[in-house]
Amino acid sequence: MKNEAVIENAVVRQLQRRGFRTLKLNLQGRRGWPDRLVILPKGKVLWLEFKAPGKQPTRLQQHVHAWLRTAGHRVEVVDKKEFWL
Numbered sequence: 001m002k003n004e005a006v007i008e009n010a011v012v013r014q015l016q017r018r019g020f021r022t023l024k025l026n027l028q029g030r031r032g033w034p035d036r037l038v039i040l041p042k043g044k045v046l047w048l049e050f051k052a053p054g055k056q057p058t059r060l061q062q063h064v065h066a067w068l069r070t071a072g073h074r075v076e077v078v079d080k081k082e083f084w085l
Contacts, residue, residue, distance in 0.1 A: 005050075007050055007053075008035060008036070011081065032061045032064040033064055034068075045073065047076070048083075050078050050079075054079060
């Protein structure tokens with residue numbers, strides 16, 4: 001979990017320096033949702049799921065990610081400090 005938090009903090013700082021808004025999500029009673037919602041220009045949003053290096057989303061997270069993608073959303077799984085839009 002520690003590595004995941006380090007990665008999340010580094011990426012969030014990068015995005016905020018570039019002027020993007022990032023929202024930490026804690027949806028009560030809803031498991032599997034991505035960790036962050038990034039507000040992009042022109043009404044676009046990006047969902048970010050943070051993982052420790054080499055780790056994969058759980059089966060439930062994969063299901064939620066697939067549902068979001070089917071609904072037209074962009075979902076990225078991030079396991080490195082470097083993240084480019």
